[in-house]
Amino acid sequence: MRTNLNTLTAVRNLGILAHVDAGKTTVTERILYATGTTHKRGEVHDGTTVTDFDSQERDRGITIFAAAVSCAWDGHRINLIDTPGHVDFADEVERSLRVLDGAVAVFDAVAGVEPQSESVWRQADRHGVPRIAFINKLDRAGADLDTAVESIRERLHPAPLVVQLPIGSEDGFVGVVDLLRMRALTWVDGSETVEEGPVPEELREEALRRRRLLEEAVAELHPGALEEFCMQSTGVARSAGDGIQTTVGGIQSAVDDIRSTDDMRSPVDGIQSALDTRTLVDALRDLTRTGEGVVVLCGSAYRNRGIEPLLDAVVAYLPSPLDVPAVRGTRDDGTEQERAADPQAPFAALAFKVSATPTGRLTYLRVYSGTIEKGATVMDAGTRRTERIGRILRVQADRHAQLERAVAGDIVAVVGLRSARAGSTLCAPDAPLVLEPPSVADPVVSVAVEARRSTDTDRLATALARLVEEDPSLVARTDSETGQTLLSGMGELHLEVAVEKVRREHGLEVAVGRPRVAYRETVVRGVSGLVYRHVKQDGGAGQFAHVVLDVEPLDPEAGTGTGTGTGTGFEFRSAVVGGRVPQEYVRAVEAGCRDALTEGPIGGHPVTGLRVTLTDGATHVKDSSDTAFRAAARFALRQALRASAMTLLEPVVEVTVTVPEDAVGTVLGDLAARRGRVSGSATRAGSAVVTATVPLAELFGYATRLRSRTQGRGTFTTRPTGYAPAPVATPTR
Numbered sequence: 001m002r003t004n005l006n007t008l009t010a011v012r013n014l015g016i017l018a019h020v021d022a023g024k025t026t027v028t029e030r031i032l033y034a035t036g037t038t039h040k041r042g043e044v045h046d047g048t049t050v051t052d053f054d055s056q057e058r059d060r061g062i063t064i065f066a067a068a069v070s071c072a073w074d075g076h077r078i079n080l081i082d083t084p085g086h087v088d089f090a091d092e093v094e095r096s097l098r099v100l101d102g103a104v105a106v107f108d109a110v111a112g113v114e115p116q117s118e119s120v121w122r123q124a125d126r127h128g129v130p131r132i133a134f135i136n137k138l139d140r141a142g143a144d145l146d147t148a149v150e151s152i153r154e155r156l157h158p159a160p161l162v163v164q165l166p167i168g169s170e171d172g173f174v175g176v177v178d179l180l181r182m183r184a185l186t187w188v189d190g191s192e193t194v195e196e197g198p199v200p201e202e203l204r205e206e207a208l209r210r211r212r213l214l215e216e217a218v219a220e221l222h223p224g225a226l227e228e229f230c231m232q233s234t235g236v237a238r239s240a241g242d243g244i245q246t247t248v249g250g251i252q253s254a255v256d257d258i259r260s261t262d263d264m265r266s267p268v269d270g271i272q273s274a275l276d277t278r279t280l281v282d283a284l285r286d287l288t289r290t291g292e293g294v295v296v297l298c299g300s301a302y303r304n305r306g307i308e309p310l311l312d313a314v315v316a317y318l319p320s321p322l323d324v325p326a327v328r329g330t331r332d333d334g335t336e337q338e339r340a341a342d343p344q345a346p347f348a349a350l351a352f353k354v355s356a357t358p359t360g361r362l363t364y365l366r367v368y369s370g371t372i373e374k375g376a377t378v379m380d381a382g383t384r385r386t387e388r389i390g391r392i393l394r395v396q397a398d399r400h401a402q403l404e405r406a407v408a409g410d411i412v413a414v415v416g417l418r419s420a421r422a423g424s425t426l427c428a429p430d431a432p433l434v435l436e437p438p439s440v441a442d443p444v445v446s447v448a449v450e451a452r453r454s455t456d457t458d459r460l461a462t463a464l465a466r467l468v469e470e471d472p473s474l475v476a477r478t479d480s481e482t483g484q485t486l487l488s489g490m491g492e493l494h495l496e497v498a499v500e501k502v503r504r505e506h507g508l509e510v511a512v513g514r515p516r517v518a519y520r521e522t523v524v525r526g527v528s529g530l531v532y533r534h535v536k537q538d539g540g541a542g543q544f545a546h547v548v549l550d551v552e553p554l555d556p557e558a559g560t561g562t563g564t565g566t567g568t569g570f571e572f573r574s575a576v577v578g579g580r581v582p583q584e585y586v587r588a589v590e591a592g593c594r595d596a597l598t599e600g601p602i603g604g605h606p607v608t609g610l611r612v613t614l615t616d617g618a619t620h621v622k623d624s625s626d627t628a629f630r631a632a633a634r635f636a637l638r639q640a641l642r643a644s645a646m647t648l649l650e651p652v653v654e655v656t657v658t659v660p661e662d663a664v665g666t667v668l669g670d671l672a673a674r675r676g677r678v679s680g681s682a683t684r685a686g687s688a689v690v691t692a693t694v695p696l697a698e699l700f701g702y703a704t705r706l707r708s709r710t711q712g713r714g715t716f717t718t719r720p721t722g723y724a725p726a727p728v729a730t731p732t733r
């Protein structure tokens, strides 16, 4: 059977991204409701939403795990991933972004762009994922679309292209004017559907003014639109209908010859404008894809207002799997290969999520090329293991539809895979290809965990192994000195959730130690010309390698404590001349240096922020080998680090605390006691927002402290900013 490639144009792989509590899960819930996927509206605070299905998510009222669900709108299939907003789960967002083609960024209409919205926006930039913006919570006291839009312009940089005008405000927010079709859309409480009608008389002028602003903004960015804009503005008026004639700031607006289009479904209640609506929609789509502009819509997910137009916009502006660049992977011989989203090509998919459910172990796949049938054998390109795909499921809220096959461009869940992990590539056994796995951040916090009953020790190890499979940002290891089991992750909450999962899902009683931050060590002053000769001649094949290394800090300011973070990373280069060390041994030297970086001389912490240069060396015709050079480099760098001036680094974060104004003094005092450096404060709608850089080690227990100091009225979020020199006496809090 030949699959129709064109159906792929009707697929949208969509993520919902935002700062914690902006309303992602509520938006997702309303989308499922509007698309008829669910028949009742769940609420986060009642623990009844589809995507926050985990018992901890329901208890805590936050999203922890990205959840994928599928729904249909206007002849399109939307595969939707609701992501967590809390920074501790940023890796969950990272894995989701890797498989998405587009996203809806949700903002709170009172708070505008918040720190974590900025972080996920940059994450999406890195992945080149086109976005549209939804300004949510327009029903809240103090909500203001224009201020939120300005914060997008200022903090995120793409030009906001606002396509709606709210009707009513705060509690009286009842709908929006669609500036493209010049129609009013309103929602009545208790009614299930959107009502469409003419723009209310009192809003007409403002709507026209905003339409003009939109046209100008689009024309400024889009050459095709600019051309039409100039032609129309210089007086070549198109058909005029029964509409209004208004002159707004020099641009004549009257009736547009609106054609009914596929994308924006009904015709416009006439205006004359410089840009035809079709041109405008096409230009908005182009600008969304290039990221030069971001289409802005608004509404109130909680009150179920603004969801249908949001879905229309998803279909109209966000790309299908065919519109995004072909995925790249690495073949066995190390060469790169592109795979287009073609159902006829060999199968390749990325597993981006693994989750244990009552249905079995579900592996979520984004299929990039080819077709996979149920019962087929696939290979894990990393481990070379082949496995059989049992069932293929389209996850739809509470029920899962069974599929015979999944094709390129789709997101599905499969049952039957035992060994695939989040990040594995699955491919056709006869066409192996490794897709680049999602990046995994280094864990910054760890706790010691121990089974309360010694008979449970093995079960705990199994449970931890399971956790790590599902969440690659967790690391479980045994401390070589103390023999303790250490669980490391992205933050206090991340580890708390992980341990609670072990308790709940495995029925284990677990004792947990105090959280500790993950320190790093860095070079403040290096050494040059460190010579190391690795010679072993004890019978049999000998080993010979001779290396000379220079070590220097990547960031010359490291250790001065002036920055908020410091240079991290590792650079290696070779300055060897005359082939004194052949290229293959240079690679072995680099590998040996990386080996040495795992344990630094101060306290055995990983070493970062340095550059190593191989300046000279020598080989022996018979006894030199990769192994010998790797070992030589390892010993050499260890020695060099012992001879260098080193300093301990600790993770630092930017904290944003929001409290009632009368509590600012308390918060500032408390932050100072935690070695915090305040970088800004502002007032917004009766609340004070304080931003400070604080060592992560000082923030353990801050949530409880802030709650008690502000009678529960204070909240805070954090954003990692890197590492900074730790004081000599390490805090043990």
Ligand SMILES: Nc1nc2c(ncn2[C@@H]2O[C@H](COP(=O)(O)OP(=O)(O)OP(=O)(O)O)[C@@H](O)[C@H]2O)c(=O)[nH]1
Pocket: 018, 019, 020, 021, 022, 023, 024, 025, 026, 027, 043, 044, 045, 061, 062, 063, 064, 083, 084, 085, 086, 136, 137, 138, 139, 140, 299, 300, 301, 302, 303
């Ligand atoms: N007033 C108002 N409240 C809303 C709206 N949308 C969501 N909320 C509330 O805001 C809170 C957070 O909503 P969620 O949907 O859980 O937000 P989220 O972005 O998914 O949060 P995380 O997943 O934890 O990052 C809940 O109490 C919602 O009921 C809205 O449009 N108006």
Ligand SMILES: [Mg+2]
Pocket: 023, 024, 025, 026, 052, 062, 063, 082, 083, 084, 085
């Ligand atoms: Mg959520």
